[in-house]
Amino acid sequence: xxxxLIADIHHGADRFTKxxxxxxxxxxxxxxWSNAAAPDLVVDLGDRISDRDRAHDIALETEVVEAxxxxxxPVFHICGNHDRDFLSVEDNxxxxxxxxxxxxxxxxxxxxxxxxxxxxxxxxxxxxxxxFVLPEADLLWLAxxxxxxxxxxxxxSHVPLSGHAQTGNYYFENNPGASTYxxxxxxxxxxxxxxxxVVCVAGHVHWNTLTTIDGIxxxxxxxxxxxxxxxxxxxxxxxxxxxxxxxxxxVFGRDPFAARLPAAARRWVTPLPRFADLxxxxxxRHETP
Numbered sequence: 001x002x003x004x005l006i007a008d009i010h011h012g013a014d015r016f017t018k019x020x021x022x023x024x025x026x027x028x029x030x031x032x033w034s035n036a037a038a039p040d041l042v043v044d045l046g047d048r049i050s051d052r053d054r055a056h057d058i059a060l061e062t063e064v065v066e067a068x069x070x071x072x073x074p075v076f077h078i079c080g081n082h083d084r085d086f087l088s089v090e091d092n093x094x095x096x097x098x099x100x101x102x103x104x105x106x107x108x109x110x111x112x113x114x115x116x117x118x119x120x121x122x123x124x125x126x127x128x129x130x131x132f133v134l135p136e137a138d139l140l141w142l143a144x145x146x147x148x149x150x151x152x153x154x155x156x157s158h159v160p161l162s163g164h165a166q167t168g169n170y171y172f173e174n175n176p177g178a179s180t181y182x183x184x185x186x187x188x189x190x191x192x193x194x195x196x197x198v199v200c201v202a203g204h205v206h207w208n209t210l211t212t213i214d215g216i217x218x219x220x221x222x223x224x225x226x227x228x229x230x231x232x233x234x235x236x237x238x239x240x241x242x243x244x245x246x247x248x249x250x251v252f253g254r255d256p257f258a259a260r261l262p263a264a265a266r267r268w269v270t271p272l273p274r275f276a277d278l279x280x281x282x283x284x285r286h287e288t289p
Contacts (some may be wrong), residue, residue, distance in 0.1 A: 003043055007238075007239075015050050046077070047083060102114060104145060214268050247261045
C-alpha cells in the first residue's frame with residue numbers, strides 16, 4: 001500500500017518562516033507528482049491555511065480544496081490547529097465535503113487510522129490555560145481501535161504523539177508545550193498495548209523526524225511551505241509512505257528524508273527507574289551502561 005502525504009500547507013499570507021503565498025503553486029506541483037506516482041490514497045495532515053478571520057479562512061480553505069481537486073487519488077483530510085482557530089469542525093466538513101470524525105479504513109492488509117482528535121489550540125485565557133486539550137472521548141476512541149486491532153495500524157494525526165524533543169525547532173524549541181498533547185504519556189501507554197505493528201505519522205512541527213518509542217516508529221513530515229530548514233525557499237515537501245512487511249517513508253522536495261524499518265510488534269523492555277531509587281546493590285551494577 002502506498003499513501004501520499006502532504007502536511008502544513010499554510011495557504012495564506014507569508015508569516016514568520018511560512019511562505020504561504022507559494023502554497024497554491026506548490027499544490028499544483030504536488031497534484032502532478034501524486035497523479036504520476038499513483039498512490040492508493042492521499043492524507044492531508046492538516047493546517048491547510050494560515051488563519052486570519054472566519055470569512056478569510058473560508059475563502060482560503062476553499063482555494064485549497066479547489067487546488068486538490070486535481071489529485072486523482074482519494075484525499076482524506078485531518079484538521080490542524082490553524083484550520084480550527086476561526087472555523088468549526090462542521091465548517092471544515094462543509095468546505096472539504098467529507099466527515100472529519102475519526103475513522104479507520106482497511107487497505108492492503110493494513111488498517112489506516114485517521115485520528116482526528118481535537119486540534120484547536122487554546123490561547124492564554126484568564127485561567128492560564130493554553131495549548132492543546134485532548135478530550136477523553138478522543139483518547140478512548142483510539143484505545144478502542146488499538147484493542148480491536150487484528151492487523152497492522154498506520155495512525156495519522158495532525159499533532160505528533162511522540163512528545164519528541166524540539167531542540168533547534170524554529171517554532172517549538174521555546175514552546176515545547178504547543179508541540180504535542182499534554183496527555184502524551186497516556187497516549188503512548190495506549191499505543192504500547194497494541195499487539196500488532198504500529199506506525200504513527202503527523203505534521204504540525206514543520207520538520208522531518210523519526211522517533212522510535214517502545215519499538216513504535218513516530219514520523220513527522222515537513223511542511224509544504226516552511227523555510228526555516230531551507231531558507232529562503234520553501235521546503236516544497238510531500239511524502240510517500242509504503243506499508244507491507246516494512247515501513248518506508250520518503251520525503252521529497254528541498255528537505256529530503258528517507259527511512260525504512262521492519263513492521264514489527266516487538267515492544268522494548270520497560271526502562272529502569274532512577275538509579276537513585278534502586279536498591280544499593282543493583283544501583284552499583286547499573287550506574288553506567
